[in-house]
Amino acid sequence: MNKVHTPLFHLTKRTNLSRSGAWLIRLGSFLAAIIIGGLIFVLLGQNPFEAYQSIITGSLGKSVALRQTIKIAVPLLGTAIAIAPCFKMRFWNIGAEGQITAGAIGATFFALNFAGKIPSMPLLLSMGIAGALCGAFWALIPAVFKAKWGTNETLFTLMMNYIVIGFVRWLQGGPWEGKPGSQIIPNFNPDAVLPEVFRIHCGWIIVLALTIFMYVYMKYSKHGYEIAVVGESHNTAKYAGMNVAKITIRTMLLSGAICGLVGFMVASGANKTLYHNVADGVGFTAITVAWLAQLKPFVMIVISLLLAILDKGSGELQTRMGVPSSISDIITGVFLFCMLASEFFINYRIIFTKSHKKEAAK
Amino acid sequence: MQDNCSIEMRNVSKTFGRIKANQDVSLKIYKGEILSLLGENGSGKTTLMNMLSGIYFPDEGQIFVNGKPASITSPKDALKQGIGMIHQHFKLVSVLSAAENVILGLDGSLMLDMKEVSRKITEICERYHFNVDPDKKVYDMSVSEKQTLEIIKVLYRDADVLILDEPTAVLTPQETERLFDVLREMRKDGKAIVIITHKLHEVMELADRVAVLRKGKFVGELMVKDTNPQEMTNMMVGRTVMLNIDRPEPVNPTERLNIQGLTVINEDGVKKLDNVSFTAMGGEILGIAGIAGSGQKELLEAVAGLQPIKSGSIIYTPENGESEDLVGKTPMQIKNAGVALAFVPEDRLGMGLVGGMGMTGNMMLRSWQKGKGMFVHRSDPTALAEEIKEKLEVMTPDINYPVRRLSGGNVQKVLVGREIATAPSVMMSAYAVRGLDINTSYTIYNLMTTQKMKGTAVIFVGEDLDVLLELCDRILVLYDGKVSGIVDGRTATKEQIGLMMTRFEGEGGEKNE
Numbered sequence: 001m002n003k004v005h006t007p008l009f010h011l012t013k014r015t016n017l018s019r020s021g022a023w024l025i026r027l028g029s030f031l032a033a034i035i036i037g038g039l040i041f042v043l044l045g046q047n048p049f050e051a052y053q054s055i056i057t058g059s060l061g062k063s064v065a066l067r068q069t070i071k072i073a074v075p076l077l078g079t080a081i082a083i084a085p086c087f088k089m090r091f092w093n094i095g096a097e098g099q100i101t102a103g104a105i106g107a108t109f110f111a112l113n114f115a116g117k118i119p120s121m122p123l124l125l126s127m128g129i130a131g132a133l134c135g136a137f138w139a140l141i142p143a144v145f146k147a148k149w150g151t152n153e154t155l156f157t158l159m160m161n162y163i164v165i166g167f168v169r170w171l172q173g174g175p176w177e178g179k180p181g182s183q184i185i186p187n188f189n190p191d192a193v194l195p196e197v198f199r200i201h202c203g204w205i206i207v208l209a210l211t212i213f214m215y216v217y218m219k220y221s222k223h224g225y226e227i228a229v230v231g232e233s234h235n236t237a238k239y240a241g242m243n244v245a246k247i248t249i250r251t252m253l254l255s256g257a258i259c260g261l262v263g264f265m266v267a268s269g270a271n272k273t274l275y276h277n278v279a280d281g282v283g284f285t286a287i288t289v290a291w292l293a294q295l296k297p298f299v300m301i302v303i304s305l306l307l308a309i310l311d312k313g314s315g316e317l318q319t320r321m322g323v324p325s326s327i328s329d330i331i332t333g334v335f336l337f338c339m340l341a342s343e344f345f346i347n348y349r350i351i352f353t354k355s356h357k358k359e360a361a362k
Numbered sequence: 363m364q365d366n367c368s369i370e371m372r373n374v375s376k377t378f379g380r381i382k383a384n385q386d387v388s389l390k391i392y393k394g395e396i397l398s399l400l401g402e403n404g405s406g407k408t409t410l411m412n413m414l415s416g417i418y419f420p421d422e423g424q425i426f427v428n429g430k431p432a433s434i435t436s437p438k439d440a441l442k443q444g445i446g447m448i449h450q451h452f453k454l455v456s457v458l459s460a461a462e463n464v465i466l467g468l469d470g471s472l473m474l475d476m477k478e479v480s481r482k483i484t485e486i487c488e489r490y491h492f493n494v495d496p497d498k499k500v501y502d503m504s505v506s507e508k509q510t511l512e513i514i515k516v517l518y519r520d521a522d523v524l525i526l527d528e529p530t531a532v533l534t535p536q537e538t539e540r541l542f543d544v545l546r547e548m549r550k551d552g553k554a555i556v557i558i559t560h561k562l563h564e565v566m567e568l569a570d571r572v573a574v575l576r577k578g579k580f581v582g583e584l585m586v587k588d589t590n591p592q593e594m595t596n597m598m599v600g601r602t603v604m605l606n607i608d609r610p611e612p613v614n615p616t617e618r619l620n621i622q623g624l625t626v627i628n629e630d631g632v633k634k635l636d637n638v639s640f641t642a643m644g645g646e647i648l649g650i651a652g653i654a655g656s657g658q659k660e661l662l663e664a665v666a667g668l669q670p671i672k673s674g675s676i677i678y679t680p681e682n683g684e685s686e687d688l689v690g691k692t693p694m695q696i697k698n699a700g701v702a703l704a705f706v707p708e709d710r711l712g713m714g715l716v717g718g719m720g721m722t723g724n725m726m727l728r729s730w731q732k733g734k735g736m737f738v739h740r741s742d743p744t745a746l747a748e749e750i751k752e753k754l755e756v757m758t759p760d761i762n763y764p765v766r767r768l769s770g771g772n773v774q775k776v777l778v779g780r781e782i783a784t785a786p787s788v789m790m791s792a793y794a795v796r797g798l799d800i801n802t803s804y805t806i807y808n809l810m811t812t813q814k815m816k817g818t819a820v821i822f823v824g825e826d827l828d829v830l831l832e833l834c835d836r837i838l839v840l841y842d843g844k845v846s847g848i849v850d851g852r853t854a855t856k857e858q859i860g861l862m863m864t865r866f867e868g869e870g871g872e873k874n875e
Contacts, residue, residue: 010419012377012379012421220737220738221736221737221738222730222736222737222738223736225723225726226730228716228719228723229716229727232717232719233711233713233716233717235713236712236713236714236715236716236727238668238693239666239668239693239705239707239713239714240693240727240728240730241692241693241694241697241731242694243692
């Protein structure tokens, strides 16, 4: 009876996986990532245990290293929080990079023109507000086009990035240039630098506060409900009497404003100046963070820390063991791949074909 | 009988998570026979057939094709083994011609010989008296032509087994008759035909044998000549069900909606409603009949404020109060004007509900903006969800379980339950029982009648003329966006309405000026 060719396995969707089961799968794929990454180190002739050790000590071992790791995680988390409502609404805002940069420009304007003229506290406050407004404005443009004429927001937000980054290049060599010919904007006056708490710029407190805010906003507010409905179906939203255009624009304003705040924090807290690469790819990596966390704000804390550890740790790997930086990118890729793969195994079950035999009950 | 057996399914099971869609089903399909597969929603009919057509692979059990064990791994594979399925939702590419759609996905040599393809299609058409032009684009085709094309697609691949999932849902009575003639012709040619349908009178008319599924299990089979609709229903449901619709006289009908000269032009510039005029009375059910796409959707959406209106008026008169024109108002403005309008749209999950949310989240669609402050209130919707789950016997593991994962009947109960809970003065529904089983359908009919007795103006867009004639007090027939007439539900006949659906009878209706 079993002579016919039957496929080796087929997939079925799971619906009954318990929470702990899902976490077991995640843990398993994390271990798989460690093993695959280890194999890569072996292929390179490195001791994988040593390599992992240097990643851990390099990112968490000393308090200096730990502080730097957190510094990397702060903008990642902040930006992931910012784009979460857009993605929930199925509005593909991949322009966080530009919105961060726009925010940094707004903050820098106040830092360069008002430092020393007004006290530090109101200066920082006006920098933050200017950052948020500029970020929101940069997000508003594609949002209005989408809401009014249905333009493709993915391309639009992406293109907006290049415009604003080019604008900073011009500022660097033009009106805001420090030493003539340097192409560099001078460092901020200490009044315009975010104060430190536990010797890390206090952006981390702002970002954690934003995380809590976003959790409450998405889960309990009317706005959050509207965003969820619009994300599922514009027709349902209209049917329920929602103004889809208004919700789209409002959500993008919020998203852009938070991105702008992140830009302010990076310029004022971490870099203490503005340069064209202020966003440094954070706007894109944050998409990974948001998706891996399934748009859950508190999970984003864990994911952004994890990516920061890999980032910082692999830098250490490079200096200590002479592993080329491209390898550390590969290791990061392996981890991301395995984490995404775990979602596949959480959603689907592989059934190996056993004809006419009772399958192990599950 | 053994050599006559085309397909045999032996002890087939299929599980989706917690749900056992099919459990130990054994079924034989014979050549030269029309088998009707019956069962309530969620009884596993479509899943079972999808395993034959290669969409799903059975978890357990074995399928035999012409007596030999077979393994069907994809729809293409199924066709290779002579099994073709015509799905409820057509799978055609609308910018391609009939012939191009037919050969889509077929292996072949590098060069296409479209002449040969057209010749073979014409041959099939002649054999079964189809009337399809191979060069006609799909977007120019009527629903019935598209269905014919789907059938040709399967025949072109030399299928011996044809599975049709609710083929008559979108057809007029005349088109249904033609389809049945074709199926009878195929039976004569020795093909095995399986038809999934909820309409028992069609089963009586067409099928030789019925197989009944209940809750994923095979409960038995009947020869059509020895049975009747009542027996089949009882077998499907597992208990005795009353098969008649109560139609009490309208109570104190008063004018609720007065629509005059309503014209709607859609985004593509096509006139979907053309000078439509009628009144809907509180305390009666106004049925709306018509071929799918004759403007039913646009009519209901125009009243709900979801469709831009070119011209005309929609005057709403509440039980005691001032009349008001709803034209130009958004859904929110209509609601704020105090119009208690319930609307069960055709696209349940795409318009009426949020698929990813549970019952509670869906109850909130009607109440989310209630209350002061920026936070939503969940306690009332939760209570309402519990109440609807209880009263309408919604089968869901939890009121926060995503409604997308519920079966069609339960999805509709959630939607209708919510709309009725708004205590509407006008209740509109589009294809409220499409895809629903007998039991749930009758629940819905009763809910409509209950609303009518409460004095609500019920507008019921339907496709089953037998039901419209049993349920409605008056029936408005739409033809190509125009009112081709309004008839009395108690005296009109099916043939009369069928004719009005296919040609415009200008002066036949009341107030058609």
